[in-house]
Amino acid sequence: MKYNYTTSMFCIAIALCSIQIKAQDSAKPIKYAASNKGKFFFNWGGNRETFSKSDIHFKGEDYDFTVNNASAHDKPKGWHIDYVNPTRVTIPQTNVKIGYFISNKYAIALGVDHMKYVMTHNTKTVNGYINLPNSEPGSVYNGTYNNDPVFLSEDFLQFEHTNGLNYVYAEFSRHDDISNLFKLPNIDKFQINITEGIGAGILYPKTNTTLLQKDRYDEFHLAGYGVSLNAGVNFTFFKYFFMELDLKGGYIDMPDIRTTSNVAESASQHFLYLQRIIAFGGIFRI
Numbered sequence: 001m002k003y004n005y006t007t008s009m010f011c012i013a014i015a016l017c018s019i020q021i022k023a024q025d026s027a028k029p030i031k032y033a034a035s036n037k038g039k040f041f042f043n044w045g046g047n048r049e050t051f052s053k054s055d056i057h058f059k060g061e062d063y064d065f066t067v068n069n070a071s072a073h074d075k076p077k078g079w080h081i082d083y084v085n086p087t088r089v090t091i092p093q094t095n096v097k098i099g100y101f102i103s104n105k106y107a108i109a110l111g112v113d114h115m116k117y118v119m120t121h122n123t124k125t126v127n128g129y130i131n132l133p134n135s136e137p138g139s140v141y142n143g144t145y146n147n148d149p150v151f152l153s154e155d156f157l158q159f160e161h162t163n164g165l166n167y168v169y170a171e172f173s174r175h176d177d178i179s180n181l182f183k184l185p186n187i188d189k190f191q192i193n194i195t196e197g198i199g200a201g202i203l204y205p206k207t208n209t210t211l212l213q214k215d216r217y218d219e220f221h222l223a224g225y226g227v228s229l230n231a232g233v234n235f236t237f238f239k240y241f242f243m244e245l246d247l248k249g250g251y252i253d254m255p256d257i258r259t260t261s262n263v264a265e266s267a268s269q270h271f272l273y274l275q276r277i278i279a280f281g282g283i284f285r286i
Helices: 002-027 137-141
Strands: 040-051 054-060 063-070 094-101 106-119 123-130 143-151 157-177 190-203 206-211 217-220 224-237 241-258 266-284
Touching (some): 040 106, 040 241, 063 143, 094 157, 106 266, 157 241, 206 241, 224 266
Antiparallel strands (some): 040 266, 054 266, 123 143, 157 190, 190 224, 206 217, 224 241, 241 266
16 A cells, blocks of 8 residues: 555656646747747838840831840949938839738738839840831931841930839748757847748839930830749847848840830830849738
8 A cells, every 4th residue: 555655646746747847838938039920021122133135126107126135234322311211212222022921931922123224325236127207316227227236325225114113023932930050049039030932923114215316205104024033031130120131033024115105116025133132121910
């Protein structure tokens, strides 16, 4: 009987200790940053861009020609107050995104990349024809072109998506906390995540064009579509605030770019691009 009593008391003591340990563990607060499901996030930032060369096809009632391998560059503003000036935030090259975590690792988002595309004025080959009425100033360029070199002066062609090359997209992304790799003691104070995403959307540029000395045209127009991939590093501070560094690349196809006030005249092009993005934002539950 003594053996049975001692054994029973020992088992009871072990069970009580186990319950106490579990109670202590369950009493530990769960880190806010440890769970993302149900959180919203938004960010705002700036970018630099690189574009591949592209063939730009121009067509109208009296012309049909292609500028081969046109090159372009962005129009950076640098570190400037316009990025946070409410009356001028659309002037720099900017990125804005708002999203929602559908699970701890996966999120959906809507965003706008406000890029700027400026065709470089240099010598390129041209194919096609120009046959404008002699009364038009641009008729000085009349002729048939067969890989002929032409200097792309502003009189011949100014072609810019500078207000801007607007990519409006939906995105699906994954976020992974890698703070443990750096042995960070408290992820609610500082957390590191890596992110990857895939997106698709429309191109809604405001194209600034002067073609063959015709009147300047600069209006918004739905011109095509784009797809994109991105990868980055996210640094979250004090649970609610973050800075994100991203590389984002994609493909843009614009078959219907407005170039003049005449709806019968248009341009088309497709190209690849790469963005380097720095953005700041917040993450929260409603």
